[in-house]
Amino acid sequence: MIILFVLLGFLAGALVNQLGSDLPARRELTRPHCPYCGRERPTWQWVTWPAFLLGQAKCPSCGAPIRMRYPLVEIGLAAMYAYLWIILGPALTIKLLVYLVYSAIFALILVTDMERRLILNVVTYPSMLLALVASFVIPDITWWSALLGGAIGFLFFLIAAVVGNRVFGSGAMGGGDVKLAAFVGLITGFPLIIETLVLTIIAGAVISFVLLITGLRKRHNYIPYGPFLVIGAVITLLKGYPIAEWFLSL
Numbered sequence: 279m280i281i282l283f284v285l286l287g288f289l290a291g292a293l294v295n296q297l298g299s300d301l302p303a304r305r306e307l308t309r310p311h312c313p314y315c316g317r318e319r320p321t322w323q324w325v326t327w328p329a330f331l332l333g334q335a336k337c338p339s340c341g342a343p344i345r346m347r348y349p350l351v352e353i354g355l356a357a358m359y360a361y362l363w364i365i366l367g368p369a370l371t372i373k374l375l376v377y378l379v380y381s382a383i384f385a386l387i388l389v390t391d392m393e394r395r396l397i398l399n400v401v402t403y404p405s406m407l408l409a410l411v412a413s414f415v416i417p418d419i420t421w422w423s424a425l426l427g428g429a430i431g432f433l434f435f436l437i438a439a440v441v442g443n444r445v446f447g448s449g450a451m452g453g454g455d456v457k458l459a460a461f462v463g464l465i466t467g468f469p470l471i472i473e474t475l476v477l478t479i480i481a482g483a484v485i486s487f488v489l490l491i492t493g494l495r496k497r498h499n500y501i502p503y504g505p506f507l508v509i510g511a512v513i514t515l516l517k518g519y520p521i522a523e524w525f526l527s528l
C-alpha cells in the first residue's frame with residue numbers, strides 16, 4: 279500500500295506540475311509539453327524524475343532541459359502521500375483522502391507563488407469550498423470551528439496586508455495571501471489557526487533572516503508569504519495538538 283501511495287504521489291505531482299504551468303498562463307489543463315518548442319512530451323516523461331535519473335531530462339525534439347521544479351514536486355508529494363498513509367492509514371478514511379487533496383493544493387500554491395508570485399482564485403475558491411464541506415464529514419473538526427478559523431485567518435492577513443501596504447508600499451502582500459489564509463483557517467479550524475499563524479510568523483522570520491544573512495535576498499526584495507503559511511499549516515495539521523500541549527506545559 280505504501281508503494282501504491284508513492285505512485286499516487288508521483289501522479290499527483292505530475293498533475294500539479296502541469297496545473298502549475300497552465301493555470302498562471304490562464305490556460306486549461308494541457309498535456310505535458312516542452313515550453314520552448316511546444317512539442318508534447320513522450321509519455322515516459324510525464325513523470326519526470328526517471329528521466330532525471332537516466333540523464334535524459336530534456337526535450338527529445340529541441341534539447342531544452344526540464345526544470346528542477348518538476349522532479350522536486352513529484353518526489354515531495356510522493357513522500358507526503360506515503361507519510362499520510364503511515365500516520366492516517368491503514369483504513370481509507372475520508373480524512374486521509376481529503377488530506378491527499380490538501381497536499382496537492384499546497385504544492386500547487388507553492389509552485390505558482392514561488393515562481394510567479396501568484397496565488398490564483400481558481401485554486402483558492404474551490405479549495406475553500408472543499409474545506410468547508412470537509413468540516414462536516416471529518417471527525418476532528420466542526421463546521422463552526424472551520425468557519426471561525428477561516429474568519430480569523432482571513433482577518434489577520436487582511437489587516438497585515440493593509441498595514442504592510444501602508445508601511446512598505448502597495449503590493450507587499452496581495453489578495454491571494456489573504457484568501458490562502460482563509461483556506462488554511464478553514465482546514466485547521468479554531469483554535470489551531472492561532473498556532474498556525476504563530477508558526478507562520480516564526481517560519482517567515484527564520485527563513486527571511488537566513489536568506490538575508492546568506493545574501494540570497496536583499497532587504498527590499500520580495501519574499502512570498504504563501505510558503506510560510508503553507509509551512510505553518512502543514513506543521514499544525516500534522517503536529518498541532520502535541521505542540522500546543524508542549525507550549526501550555528512550559
Ligand SMILES: [Zn+2]
Pocket residue numbers: 312313314315316317337338339340341342
Ligand atoms: Zn522542446
